[in-house]
Amino acid sequence: MRSIKSLILILILSFSSLNLEASKTEVKVGMxxxxxxxxxxxQVASGILVDLIKYLNENQNKFQFKIVETSPRRRYRDLENGIYDIIFFENSIWGWSNRNIKLNETKVFATGKDYYIAKKDPRLKNQQVIFANLREKVILLKSGFHYGFLKFKSYDVKDKNLIYTNSLEGNIKNILRGKxxxxxxxxxFLKMYLKTHPKDKDKLVVSEKIDQVHxxxxxxxPNSPxxxxxxxxxxxLLKNSTYLRxxxxxx
Structure with a gap:
């Protein structure tokens, strides 16, 4: 009898959860x-955004957030065409304004920083010298990203010293290989990389100069739900999570 009552309770809770989720307004989040x-x-998604979306879905009852995958280059038109409704970790100065795409923008909700990274040179007493005269160096960049030293333009095809790739981790490894x-x-990302590659910490030098503050x-x-x-x-609400904070x- 107790097992039957337990099963009934589980079913009731399950149906309640489904009904609650169904009553929420779906919001498609591009990433x-x-x-x-x-x-x-x-095919298993992970990362800060995944954790953030899970947290929001569990801690409010009005919206059901769903991640829709896009790409760095495609994200502009996908938003304009309604493939997704909103996108986190963005800023209108990163290629949006010069495409004349109509959008709305929140205030800043989080910050981050970009640093220049290089392989340590044992011949140098001051490793920061490596970062002098940036435009004379071969710089590996992530395709579709925007950088402060390029005035937030995603590409500078005239500069042969700029090499665009599809991997942040690959860029670090190529720097260590001398490529x-x-x-x-x-x-x-740097914090995550050094956690999984602790031996590389002593091989890399991080610039004191910041490329940009995110x-x-x-x-x-405009018609987002x-x-x-x-x-x-x-x-x-995000501040209530120690991890997200x-x-x-x-x-």
Whole structure:
């Protein structure tokens, strides 16, 4: 009898959960591969955004957020065409404004920094000298990203010293192999990389100079099912998670 009652209770809770989820307004969240924010291995997605979306879905009852994968280059038109509704960890200065795409933008909800990374040179007493005269160095960059030293233009095809790739980790490894002088890495990815590759810490030098400070915002298409005001009301909720507060540098 007890097992039957337990089964009935489980079924009731399951149906209640399904009904609650069905009553939520679906919001499609665009994201492209950019560790540690979003990664996919064997069709399993992971990363800070995945954790953030899971947290929001579990801690509010109005919206059901669903990740829709896009790409760094395709993300502009996908938002404009309604393939997804909003995108986290963005800023309108990163290629959006010069495409004349109509969108709405939240206030800054998180921050990050990009640093120049190079292989240590044992001949140098001051390793920071490596980062002098940047444009004379071979620099490995991530395709589709925007950089401060390039004035946030995604490509500079006239400069043969700029090499665009599809992997932040690959850029670091190529720097260590001598296949390039410098790369630019965000602080969150660098922290993750050094945690999984601790032996590389003493082989790399990180610039004291910052390429850019990321002021992360949420961008939304004009007819998004969630308004900018409603998105911003969720920001304080993120601070209740110790993990999100730490990885997003929330205050």
């Amino acid at each position: 492209y591969i950019i560790p540690p924010f979003y990664s996919r291995t064997d 390039g002088d410098i790369t630019v890495i965000n602080d969150s 002021n992360f915002k949420v961008l939304a298409r 969630i308004s900018i005001d409603e998105i911003e009301k969720l920001f304080p 730490e990885v997003l540098h929330l205050k």
